[in-house]
Amino acid sequence: MSADPRRRIPRTDDLLALEEVQASPLADAAVRAAIDEAQSAARRLEIAPEEVAPRVIAAVSSARPSSLTPVLNATGVIVHTNIGRAPLSPAATQALVDAAGYADVEMDLDSGQRSPHRGLGAKKALLAACPGAEDALVVNNGAAALLLATTALAEGGEVVISRGELIEIGAGFRLPELIESARVDLHEIGATNRTHPADYERALARPNAKAVLKVHPSNFRVEGFTASVSTEQLRPLADETGAALIVDLGSGLLHHDPVLPDEPDIAAEIAAGADVVIASGDKLLGGPQAGILLGRAETIRKLKKHPLARAVRVDKLRLAALEATLTSADVPVREYLHADPDELKARATALASAVGGEVVAHDGRVGGGGAPGFELPGWAVRLPSTLARPLRTGTPSVLGRVHDGACLIDLRCVPPAEDATLIAAVRRAQEP
The missing domain is CATH 1.10.8 (Helicase, Ruva Protein; domain 3)
Known part of the structure; x- marks a missing residue:
């Protein structure tokens, strides 16, 4: 043997x-x-x-320091949750590096004493970007921001919310379940498609009503026979009973953008009378994952003093990246959102000339719960669907959109400097 x-x-x-x-x-x-x-x-x-x-x-x-694989996003979806939502700007990336070592996140270098103003730079940048707000607070993500706001402003009481705003987002995450995990009760009003001021008025007359929560419907739209109540209409109703008015926008649009005419923005909601507006940092704002709370000084003070604020505190790296995002003119999400369709077509034509395929009209999307159903006109290169997997698993990884029996390569979210790299990746995937 x-x-x-x-x-x-x-x-x-x-x-x-x-x-x-x-x-x-x-x-x-x-x-x-x-x-x-x-x-x-x-x-x-x-x-x-x-x-x-x-x-x-x-x-x-x-071996790389991290198992995460960089991806070229050729889907046309700007805020793509599965691949990390917003890509950071060069300035935000450098801010991460600068803050990676020891940094004065909680220290006054002039006095040599501990500073009570953790995240002051990010706060100042937020208030400069949204001057209608009196104060700001940053926590580790949007869900944490909502949990903190409802807990601190309605603990032991009821939060009034329209049934049309009881949303579920990705991975089965439901906002009602998050809120009810705190010591608050949800009081649902209205119907899925129609809620009226009188519904809120009756709910706020209940002795235990402490807050009104208005939620942007995120990843869906209700059309047809509908009615809703604006923040401006809710303000006097909340004032009559002393209830807090919380608005959860999610998408993180600071100001009105003509490209997204129906997308609500933080500045407008604050001007309409919200006590606090909640948004995510890694969506239309184009920064790192963070939960942003902007609003009235007294409201933000209550949030900061609540014990839960410590549990959802944001780290120094994201504070640095958020500040850099707010102060930088070069933010990829904004560039992709405002991409010129003619330039996208020219780049798609060049790609098709190099690798084959057909140039087809292809509408991009905001993604990440922003501007649901809204189309961003653009173009893509139509390739055989058999290329999708070798492109995803190649180096670099290229994520296209598999649709209608084809692999669509949309250049909206691919930096122009990466076009040659993309061409080389497609050619390798085409090799027998």
Whole structure:
């Protein structure tokens, strides 16, 4: 009988002693995991024992600090949740690097004492961008912002909300369930398609009503026989009972944008009388994931003082990136939103000339719960659907839109500087 080949599998100590392994920047646990994976493959007879060392060397030599894979977004969806929503601007990226080490996030360098003004730079940038607000607070995401606002302003009481605004967003996340996880009760009013001022008036007359919550419907629209109540109409109703008026916009549009004529914006909601407006930082604002709360000084003061504010506190990296996003003129989300259709067509034509395919009209989308159903005119290159997977799994990874039996490559969210890289990626995917 021949000897079992598994007896020739290299010992762990011998693999750890390899020059390439010794030079690897990976932590010891990561190196040992790579060794264990290669040895296990040999024990299962999937590879020969002589292939173990080369596999380990390849693993530790090609490993990146993070398992996340950069993606070229060729879907035409600007705020694509599955690939990280808003891409950061060069300024925000540099701000992350600058804040990665020690930084004066809670220190006054002049006095050498601890500063009570954590995130002051981001707060000033928010108030400069939205001067109608008296104060601002940043927490770790939009859901946290909503939870903090409803808890701090209506704890132990009722939050009044229209049934047409009891929304569910991606991955089965439902706002009512989030709110009810705090010590508040939801009081639903109206119907799915129609809610009137009298519905709010009756609900606010209840002895335990403490807040009104108005929610942007996010990823859907209700059309036809509909009625809703604006923030401006709700303000006097809230004033009569002393209830707080909370508006959750989600999408993060600071000011009205003619490109999105029906999308509500933070500045308008504050002007209409909201006590606090909630938005996400990584949607139309174009920054990092963050929950932004803007509004009246007394309301924001209550939020800051609530114990939950500490639990949802945002970190220094996102504070730095948010400030840089607000003060930078070069924000990718804004550029993609206002992309010139003629320029998109010219780039698509150049791509088709280089790799084949047909240039077709293709409407982009905001995505991420912003401007639901609103179309952004543009163009794409129609390629065989069989290219979708090799493009996704190639280097770089290219995510196109698979639709109607084809793989559509939309250049709206691909920086022009990456066009040559994209062409090369498509050509590699076309290779037999």
